[in-house]
Every structure is written in C-alpha cells, then in structure tokens.
Amino acid sequence: MMRMRLFRWLDAVLIVAVLAAAGLWLLLSRRDAGVWAVVEVDGKVCDRVAFSTLETPVVRTYGLQGQVTVEFSAAGVRVLTSDCAGKQCAHAGTISRTGEQIVCLPCRVCVSVDGAADGEGPDGVTG
Amino acid sequence: MTKRNVLRKGARFGICLLAGAFLVACLLSMPGCGTRTKMQTEQFYAMGALCSAKVYGTPPPGLAAAVTAAENAISHRIMDSVIARANCGQRVQLDAGTEALLALCMEMTEKTDGAFRADVLALTRLWDFDGETHRVPGTKELEAALAQMGPNPTYTVQSGCLQTKAPLDLGAVGKGYACDILSDILRQNNLSGIVAVGGSLGLVGSKPDGKAFVIGIRDPFSPSQNAFYGTLALQEGFVSTSGSYEKTFTQDGKTYHHILDARTGMPAVSDLVSATIVAESGALSDALSTACFLLGREGALALCRSMGAEAVLIGTDGSITVTTGLAEVLQVRDGVLVSVS
Numbered sequence: 001m002m003r004m005r006l007f008r009w010l011d012a013v014l015i016v017a018v019l020a021a022a023g024l025w026l027l028l029s030r031r032d033a034g035v036w037a038v039v040e041v042d043g044k045v046c047d048r049v050a051f052s053t054l055e056t057p058v059v060r061t062y063g064l065q066g067q068v069t070v071e072f073s074a075a076g077v078r079v080l081t082s083d084c085a086g087k088q089c090a091h092a093g094t095i096s097r098t099g100e101q102i103v104c105l106p107c108r109v110c111v112s113v114d115g116a117a118d119g120e121g122p123d124g125v126t127g
Numbered sequence: 128m129t130k131r132n133v134l135r136k137g138a139r140f141g142i143c144l145l146a147g148a149f150l151v152a153c154l155l156s157m158p159g160c161g162t163r164t165k166m167q168t169e170q171f172y173a174m175g176a177l178c179s180a181k182v183y184g185t186p187p188p189g190l191a192a193a194v195t196a197a198e199n200a201i202s203h204r205i206m207d208s209v210i211a212r213a214n215c216g217q218r219v220q221l222d223a224g225t226e227a228l229l230a231l232c233m234e235m236t237e238k239t240d241g242a243f244r245a246d247v248l249a250l251t252r253l254w255d256f257d258g259e260t261h262r263v264p265g266t267k268e269l270e271a272a273l274a275q276m277g278p279n280p281t282y283t284v285q286s287g288c289l290q291t292k293a294p295l296d297l298g299a300v301g302k303g304y305a306c307d308i309l310s311d312i313l314r315q316n317n318l319s320g321i322v323a324v325g326g327s328l329g330l331v332g333s334k335p336d337g338k339a340f341v342i343g344i345r346d347p348f349s350p351s352q353n354a355f356y357g358t359l360a361l362q363e364g365f366v367s368t369s370g371s372y373e374k375t376f377t378q379d380g381k382t383y384h385h386i387l388d389a390r391t392g393m394p395a396v397s398d399l400v401s402a403t404i405v406a407e408s409g410a411l412s413d414a415l416s417t418a419c420f421l422l423g424r425e426g427a428l429a430l431c432r433s434m435g436a437e438a439v440l441i442g443t444d445g446s447i448t449v450t451t452g453l454a455e456v457l458q459v460r461d462g463v464l465v466s467v468s
Contacts, residue, residue: 043171043191085259086374091350100353103177110170110177122358123166123181124321124328126403127345127368 035098035115037077039070042108051077052096066107077111079104097121166320174198174301175257176325180309183335187316194305194324200225201297201304203248213282214248214294221289224308228300229284231410235299235418236280236389238430242421243414244389246282248294249275253392256374256385263378269392276389302327303367303413310365310409327367327413339456347372347400347441356401356441357459365409369416370401370441386420398423401441404431405453411436424448428468 039047041062049058049072057073059080066083076096079089082104089104098115099122169186170179173194180186200222203210213219221229232245249272251257253264264272275293282291297304302324309322310329319332321340330340339362343355347370359366371384371394388395402419406412415436419427424440428450431438437452446464449457454467 040170085261086376088350088352092353093351095353102352105172105175105177108172121353122341122343122355123334124323124330124340124366125326125343125345125352125355126328126366127326127343127347127370127373127401 035096035113037070037072038112038114040110040112043110049077063104063107063109066104066109068104068107068109070109070111077102077113079111082109083107174202174305174324176302178305178309178322178324180313180320180322182313182318182320183332184318184320187312187318190309190312190322193308193312197224197305197308198301201228201301203294203296209289210295210297213289213291218288218290221284221287224304226284226287226289228297228304228410229282229289229295231300231414232297233280235414238433239418239421239426241278241390242388242395243299243418244276244280245297245299246276246280246291246293246295247387247389248296250387250389250392251296251298254383254385254387256376261376263383264392273392299417300410300414303365303409303411306365306367306409306413324409326373327365327409329365329409330361330363333362342366344368344401344403344439344441345370345372348445356463357439357447357457359403359405359439359453360456360458361405364405364407365412366403366405367409367412367416368401368403369420370399371397371420372400386417388421395421397421398442399427399440400443402427403439403441404436405438406434406436 035052036048036050038045039062041064051072052074054072054074057071059069059071061067061069068082069080071078071080076094078094079102082089084104084106089102092102095102095113098113101112103110166181166183167186168179168181169190170177171191178194180190199205200209202208203214205211209219209221209225229245235243253268253272255261281293282289282295305324306322306327306329310331313320313331322329339360342359342361344357346354346356369386371386374385375382384394386395397420399420402416404412404415404419406415415434419430419438422430424442427438427440431450437450439453439457440448447459448466448468451467459465
C-alpha cells in the first residue's frame with residue numbers, strides 16, 4: 001500500500017516561494033527609498049539632484065528673470081544667494097524632508113524635496 | 128477521505144491563503160494603488176504667486192489657462208484687463224465673477240468701517256510692496272492718495288457695468304478667487320486634491336484613505352517657509368491666511384508690512400500677526416483673512432461669526448484664538464497658548 005505524505009514536493013516549493021517573496025518585500029520596503037531635490041524655473045522642471053548621497057556640496061545657479069544660487073549637500077538644500085529684493089528665499093534655511101519647498105517668487109525659482117514615498121508633512125500650507 | 132488527506136488539504140489551503148494575502152498586500156503597497164495613491168502636482172506662476180494643483184490622479188488640462196484668464200480680467204497690472212481699463216476712467220462691462228468680487232469687497236469695506244477697500248491702488252502703488260522700489264511714502268503723497276480715495280468707495284456697479292474714480296486693486300481677493308476657479312475644474316473632472324494660489328488653498332473631495340487634509344499654518348515668527356505654527360485637519364473648504372510677516376521691508380530701523388489700513392494709508396496696527404480663515408469660498412476666505420487682520424482679534428471674531436466663517440488667529444504675543452468650529456481639528460506646537468472663542 002502506497003504511503004500518503006502530508007506534504008508533497010510542490011507544497012515545499014510553494015512554501016519556499018512565499019517565504020522568499022516575503023523576505024524580498026521586507027528588504028525592499030525597509031530600504032531607504034531616497035529623496036531628491038527638484039528645481040523648477042517658471043513652473044518647468046529643469047534639474048533633479050539626489051542630494052542625500054552627495055559626498056561634497058554642489059552649487060548651481062538657476063533663473064531666467066533673476067538668478068538664484070542653490071547649494072545641495074547631504075545635509076539638505078538651501079538657497080545661498082538670490083537676485084530678489086526681499087531675500088526671503090535665502091533666509092528660508094535648509095530643507096531635506098519630502099514635501100519641503102523654498103520658493104523665490106520674483107525669480108520664479110522653486111526648489112522642492114521629492115521622494116518615492118509620501119512625505120510626513122502637511123498636504124498643503126497656508127500663509 | 129482519510130484524516131491525512133484532510134490535513135494535507137488544510138495545509139495547502141493555508142499556504143494559498145497566505146500567498147493570496149501577501150499578493151494583496153504587495154499590490155496595495157505599490158504606488159498608484161489603493162490608499163497609497165501619490166499626489167501628482169502641476170505648478171505654474173500666475174497672479175504674482177506660485178500656483179499648484181496637487182491631485183489624486185492626473186491634473187486636468189487648462190488649469191494655468193483658467194487662472195491666467197481670471198488674471199487677465201482682474202489684474203490692474205495687465206494693460207487690457209477690465210480692471211485696468213476701469214482704472215483709466217472707462218465704463219466697463221463685468222463678467223459675473225468679477226462683479227461678485229467687487230460686491231464682496233464692498234461688503235468687506237462696510238464690515239471693516241472702511242479699513243478694507245478695493246479702490247486702494249493709489250496707496251499700494253505708493254508703498255510698492257510687490258515691486259523693487261518699496262519705501263515709506265511722504266506725508267503729502269499719502270494725503271493725495273487718501274484724498275483721491277475719499278471716505279467711501281468710489282466705484283459703482285450698475286447693470287453689470289463698472290465705473291470708478293479711484294483706481295482698483297483686487298489683490299486682497301484675487302488669489303482666493305483663483306482657488307475657486309481651480310477647485311471648480313477639479314470638481315468638473317471628478318478629481319480630489321488641493322489647489323493653491325500663494326497661501327490660499329482650496330480643498331476638493333477627499334483623500335483616498337478618507338482622512339482629512341492636513342493644512343500647515345506657516346509660523347509667522349520663523350523665516351522658514353516650511354515651519355508651521357500649527358496644523359488644521361480639514362475636509363472640503365477654502366483656507367486663506369494674511370499676516371504681517373509676508374511682504375515687509377525695513378526703513379530707518381522700522382519694519383513695515385503690506386496690509387494697509389485704507390483709512391490711514393499706513394500698515395494696519397493690529398494685535399494679530401496672522402489670520403487664517405476657513406470659509407465656503409476662496410474669495411471669501413481671502414477677503415476675510417485681510418479684513419480680520421485689519422480688525423484685530425475681537426473684531427475678527429465678530430466678523431467671522433457674522434459671515435459663517437472659522438478662524439485661527441495668531442496674536443503678536445504668540446497666543447492663538449480659534450473659533451469653535453476649528454477647535455477640535457487644530458493641532459499646535461507644545462507650549463502655545465490656545466483659547467477657544
């Protein structure tokens with residue numbers, strides 16, 4: 001009489017496949033999704049910089065109707081200088097978290113931090 | 128069926144269940160699926176501000192064109208706009224939107240005893256907060272501008288036609304009005320999301336997870352554009368903020384802000400640094416935020432009650448006064464004194 005086994009080899013393959021997929025999913029979901037700075041001039045994206053992995057700071061200048069100089073470093077992104085009168089953008093400090101933004105209205109330059117995942121900040125800002 | 132067969136089938140069923148649950152979890156966690164749908168953003172410049180539409184889905188076409196069309200009608204800076212032509216002394220035909228804006232401005236003038244005026248361009252030109260030549264005007268210049276404006280609004284709208292003696296500046300309602308326009312486009316396309324024109328916002332529909340939109344109120348005491356004094360968790364509606372920190376300049380050691388009291392021609396003396404208003408329309412929230420700042424804390428609360436609006440008022444002392452309708456959805460930093468009124 002043939003002996004019935006509790007598991008066949010196909011069951012074992014299925015178990016291994018499920019465990020492997022679960023492991024891979026855990027690995028991918030825990031990996032840092034990464035953030036990058038998006039620079040828009042007059043509403044059009046003109047640069048993307050993955051700043052969090054920079055070993056040395058990068059300085060670039062943007063703008064059509066006034067220039068804004070931006071520094072990207074592992075610590076974040078900040079406006080160094082601007083041609084605008086108010087200099088509010090240059091005083092805005094460093095941004096590094098998804099959703100944060102520095103806008104220079106007179107020069108029409110907007111630097112924002114974007115990432116693969118949604119940010120933890122608010123959905124909108126008033127003020 | 129033997130006991131062993133039952134066990135084997137049960138084990139297989141369990142494995143299949145596990146694999147199915149895992150598959151569903153993976154699909155839900157993928158971008159674009161289920162509750163983790165990421166917002167897509169379209170940004171453009173209009174009305175002297177950065178405009179954006181953050182949409183759950185694809186932003187519909189025509190957003191920038193719609194705001195630009197409104198700007199072309201109501202901006203005094205655009206040579207052929209209806210308002211610019213009226214400012215040149217012409218009698219001009221208004222569209223329904225612009226007529227409603229002027230009626231709202233007239234109402235705000237009445238509610239603020241003349242502190243809020245739409246025919247205020249003579250003053251705003253003198254101060255030039257939006258330009259490069261801002262300065263404190265001389266006494267004679269101020270007197271001339273105030274004389275041109277007179278004690279009461281100088282514009283009339285009859286049968287949809289506008290005529291004005293003192294030039295108009297609809298800057299106190301324009302951004303909110305643009306939010307109304309953008310929100311309508313989102314609704315017409317069955318989309319939900321947030322539209323923003325400068326610091327004015329329109330909240331449309333609901334988030335995919337059903338939670339409220341979280342709106343940050345900018346910290347009026349911080350130079351950072353990303354520092355928040357508090358947050359509001361809101362469903363649909365419109366939010367605008369006016370504050371003395373927004374457009375400023377310093378002359379002879381004194382800092383001047385851009386919210387002018389039309390009765391004196393000078394920056395308003397207020398016990399507020401910021402007035403955030405939640406209302407049923409963008410134009411109303413925008414107008415009320417300026418009017419509330421002009422009136423100060425007590426007057427602002429009375430005005431909001433009379434207009435069915437809600438407010439978060441930040442005082443010069445850092446304390447917050449919130450109306451009852453927002454008390455439960457406002458979160459503030461530790462240590463900030465909050466009173467509900």
